[in-house]
Amino acid sequence: MTSFAERVSTAGDALRALFPATPLQENDYLSKKYGARVLLKREDLTPVRSYKIRGAFNFFRKAIAAGNDADLFVCASAGNHAQGFAFVCRHFGKKGVVFMPVTTPQQKIDKTKLFGGAFVEIRLFGDFFDDCYRASLEFAETSGAHMVPPFDHKDIIEGQATVGWEIAEQMAAGRSADMMVLPVGGGGLSAGITQYFHDIRRDARFVFAEPAGAASLATSLASGRRVKLDAVDNFVDGAAVAEIGREPFRHLKDFPSEAVHRIPENRLCATMIEMLNIEGVVLEPAGALAIDVLKDFPRKDIRGRTIVCVVSGGNFDFERLPDVKERALRFEGLKKYFVFRFPQRPGALRDFLDLLGPDDDIARFEYLKKSARNFGSVLIGIETKDRKNFDVLARRFHEAGWAYQDITDNETIAGLVI
Structure with missing residues (x-):
C-alpha cells in the first residue's frame, strides 16, 4: 500500500x-x-x-481512475471551491452542477461560468450556504451525480x-x-x-x-x-x-x-x-x-x-x-465614530469644527434623531493621520463641554448606524 x-x-x-x-x-x-x-x-x-483547484482535480482524477462511471458531478460553493470545480470539469470534459446561494455576488457567478464553460450549470438556491448545500445533496441523491466536497474528504x-x-x-x-x-x-x-x-x-x-x-x-x-x-x-x-x-x-x-x-x-x-x-x-x-x-x-x-x-x-x-x-482604518485607530449631543443653534457647527486639528477630517456627518427641541443626536465620523490625535480631540471636546459617546467599538450600535 x-x-x-x-x-x-x-x-x-x-x-x-x-x-x-x-x-x-x-x-x-x-x-x-x-x-x-x-x-x-x-x-x-x-x-x-x-x-482549491488542487483538491478538486485530485478528487476527479481518482474517481475517474477508479472506474467511476458518473458523468455528472455536483458541488455547493459560493467561492473558490466552485471555481476550482468548474475548471476541473472542463479539463476532464465532465458535466458539473454548482449550487450557489441566491445572494452570491455576480462576479463569482461569472468567474465560475468562465472557468467551466459549457460543462458547468449554475443553480442558485437559498439565501445561505447551508440551504444550497442541502439542495446539492438532494440533487446528488436523486440524480446519481458524484458529490465533490470542499474539504471533508481524503482525496x-x-x-x-x-x-x-x-x-x-x-x-x-x-x-x-x-x-x-x-x-x-x-x-x-x-x-x-x-x-x-x-x-x-x-x-x-x-x-x-x-x-x-x-x-x-x-x-x-x-x-x-x-x-x-x-x-x-x-x-x-x-x-x-x-x-x-x-x-x-x-x-x-x-x-x-x-x-x-x-x-x-x-x-x-x-x-x-x-x-x-x-x-x-x-x-x-x-x-x-x-x-x-x-x-x-x-x-x-x-x-x-x-x-x-x-x-x-x-x-x-x-x-x-x-x-x-474602513475596517483597516478603524483597527489602526485612524478613524472613529461618535454620537454627539449637538446644540441646535447658529454657529454650533463652526464651534465644533474649530476643535479639529490640521490632520483631522470629517468623514461623515449625519443627524440621527432630535432628542429635544434644543439638541439633536449627530453621528460624526472622523479620520486622522495619527491615532494620537484622538487623545488631543478628546481633551478638547471635554474642555469645550461637548457631550458625546465613542461608538467605534460598540458592535451593536455601530452595526445599526454606521
Missing part, C-alpha cells in the same frame, strides 16, 4: 497537466519588517487564484497536500522552514500539508490562522472534539466555517489549541491594504490570514528564522474595498 506522501507526489505530478508549481517567493518587505526570512507560497497564482486533502509537496521541493535540499503558517477554514489544506511533512520526516513548527469570528479549529482543539460554532462572522468568507471537517480534524486533533491564532477581522483588513499598497499583491481575506499571523510574534522570537506563509487565495471582489479600507 502506498504511503500518503507517495500518493501526494503522484497527485502533484498529475497536476502539472493543469499548471506549473506556484512560486515560493521570499518577500523582501515582510522580511525586513519582521527581521525574518519570510517566504510566501503564492496559491493566489493558480489558474483560479486559489489552492480532497490529498490534493491540497500538493502545496506542501511543492514547498518541500522548492526549499533548499534537506532544509525545512523554521515555521510554517497555514490558513484554516474547513481544514483540508492544513490537514494535508501537516500530514505530508510528517510522512517525509521534515520537521517544521506549524502555526495555524483562523478568523476570530470563525475559530472552529481552535475551539475544537480546546474541547478535544469537533465543535460546531453557534455563530460565524462571514467576513472572511473563504475561511468562515462553523465546524472543522471530520477528516481534517482527524489529522489535526493532536495539535495544541495554542498553535491556532485567532485573527481579528479588522486587523486582517489592515494587512490586505498593506500588501495591496506596498507590494501590489491582491489578497482575499482568507488569503491574508497567514501573513497577518506575523503580527502576533515579538520580533526577537522570529529574528533570523525562515518562515513560510501559505497565501491561499486572491479572489478579491473590489466592490468590497471600501469596507476593507
